[in-house]
Amino acid sequence: MAGLRGATDRLQTAVSAIDATATPVFDLLDDIRNAALAAYTHSPRFDVEALTPLREIAQRALLGNAGWIAGTGYIAEIDALTDQPRWLEWWMARPHAPQPLRVDLDPRLPGFYDYTTAEWFQVPKLSGATSVAGPYVDIRGTNEYTVTVSIAIRTDSKFLGVAAADLYLSGLERKLWPTLRQVAQPAALTNAEGRVIVSTDWRLLPGELLPCRNSPSARRCENFPWEVLVTTSC
């Protein structure tokens, strides 16, 4: 029994360590939200130009969280900006300097990136709650297998869009692997749907679905809708 209790403690330690990684992400999203609200309130026109301070926050955050936050920015509600019907002020981490994301925002084009239907946009918009979407393939966007954390940006009366940050699966694995490894038994970090995000069990790879639900060993994270569990109990 001592061995089992030890494993449970180690699961709890892993969960706490994973929760701690959320702090820079949530801080960044708050900064982006505040910058968007400031631009909306104080600029003569709420247009792409007015987002300059926000752009600088995004770029700085990518440099400061290299290998962890893969992309970040503000995604505008349709017609929230005065000069663009749809807009992603989105920056991605790149080896030398952050690069802007370029996507097709014309609904008539075959490659149209319709972000308004994405979970990371819909959930904050409709519920006001923080969303942690994925992992999912962000096709026509970054094309990466991604977890997106997002929050709503709203004034008293108006939804302006969302502030979001992308965590890529490789980054998540590099960051969380040592933590998961310390569980000492084969373990996995999964999302609310039971999809594997990081795993130390070769029989269960990232992106796959857990063969069981509600494993007795599962411990829930607080900052992410995720669980850590010992996979041999599954």
Add this chain to the structure above:
Amino acid sequence: MGGGPASGALTTATLHAALPPLEAPDRVDVVARRLSEAIRLGLLADGQRLPSETDLAAHLGVSTVTLREALARLRHSGLLETRRGRGGGTVVCAPAGLASERLRERLLEFTVYELRELGDHRAAIAGMCAYLAAERALPFDVDRLQEELDRLANARTMAERWRADANFHVVLATAAQSSRLARAEVGLQTELGDVVWLLAEHEQRFDDIVGHHRKVIAAVRARRASAARDAITRHVNAEMVDLARYRMALDTD
């Protein structure tokens, strides 16, 4: 293998495997096809002036050399022309005539061999996507596949049909949880473009496509990976054989 330590000159095969050539010529293809697609779909209207070469190259994320070569091809096929003086620059010449005639012209740009190669590649990608989707998709993903199928079944114009079918394949790739397969699928769609929709002009053929997709969804929902792979592979293969046949018939007319 010749045995012994490697010595002397590299073979072409080794050189290609170790240091594959940069993809500049491919990018010319992609840019040329994308532009001609936009013109054919009427997204770029007749008489519309394109941005400067520098701006357009930056927008597409290619070098001006690549862009210039692509533009030259479109000028050659009469989709663009250069006008001098005021209001000059590169101007769109949308071809008159039925969309299907334009598609036939485009199909003639492919050799039968190229169509077969594209068909093999598409079948490999789509087949694996369907297989993995059956193992990894959640009910939510299956609902999205169903939405695309409904959109396809209700599509009226060829462009709508093409887009819904393309989206069906992309959703399948994302349901497989594989960014590489999804990228490959999108890349192949860009290469082949809308010529597949020459086949969907015939209502019988179109009903077949909808029927095939229905089978794929049923297999994914039932988590029958091999059945899902077989269904979509057969569909893609049949489509390319039909396209090759169509292409051959064009030459004998």
